[in-house]
Amino acid sequence: MKNSPVLLVTAALLALSLNLPANDKPGRHTRDTHRQSGTDSEHKVIDKDVQGKSCVRDTKDMRRNHMKYLLHQRKETTRLGKRWPKNAHKNNFSLERCINCHARVKKGNAIVPVSIKDKNHFCNHCHRKVAVKIDCFQCHNSKPTGKIKLSGSQAPAKNLKSSALSDAREK
């Protein structure tokens, strides 16, 4: 081991480089924080995912491979009847889960989940930019149907509980 100091340095560098992706928080889009939130006269769109802490896979993986995961899940569920437990499994790539978790809402007098027609819809962030048309929402619902909870500074005042929100909860 005559050249061991060199070895050690190389190994340390290797270890560091392998560990780097860990600093990238999964499920958060760093780009989002720099974006200007879309606004209209009444509503301010909360330009951030308001649900969940982390995605089923890390962000880089999802950006590249989400369509493969969705396609795989679609075949298994529709044709074979395989159904993962709802919201319980890291391997459940159902579109419904994506939509419910990556919920974008408008906050004004009422909290309104935005649909795919809104440029701030989660899928539109990339798909508009790269001009890849998605067919999913010709049949699938693009609005979250689960319970919507806003956390921290995004949370609305308590007395602003609106009919739109309770509608979304009932669905």
Added chain:
Amino acid sequence: MTETSKTDNSRRKFITAGAAFAGLGLAPGVHLIQTAQADTSPSPKAVTSDKRWGMLIDANKCGDCTACITACNKEFGLEGGQSSEGNKARDTQKTQYIRKVELLNKQTGHKLSLPILCQHCESPPCVDVCPTGASMKRADGIAKVDMHLCIGCRYCMMACPYKARSFVHEKIVDQKPYAPRGMGTVESCNLCVHRVDEGRQPACVEACNKEGNKAMVFGDLKDENSAVSKQLKKHSSAQLRADLGLNTGIRYRGI
């Protein structure tokens, strides 16, 4: 020969040392995807032909009740569901997964009203004619449309002897998350597959037994102890258009 073995040794040392350090660096963070996402839940199983879902409908009990239709429309958002142009459909192709058909015996004047839905045939003509494989039958006997593959040719609508299928003419928004449906595809009763997979009963059967006349029994036709099998064993029943030899999963009493 000796030269080669020397080189090999040094390479090995380098790799071992590198791997050891890499391991040290990674271990505390547990950021390796596989480690972080280890999940112990068992992988779900595909449905098998050990089961065959079916239904027995007692036409004598059914009467004027329409609880099943209301429940079905509500479950799938068929009526009052939002569309861009007011949810209009051609009358001849109106969306109805389940509908009531009146039978009149002209000689005696005896009237019967019975619900007709997709009969979930063992050998479905809709599946035979489909050019894309969208019209499909699951292993457990549920016939349905895989709308991802449907091109909207409507051959299956022509082939179905029960008029069970319908076509979506207008754009639809705010669908139920468990029941996607959209313009340009054919749709039909899927025996509430999302409910059945959860171990629940189809919406129509649930409504019939709760609010209606308790005319519908749902269950596994291959299981001798299921309620539907027991009823089928006890009473005489009939298939609609039995002459076609389709071996339907939906059976009727009193017709």
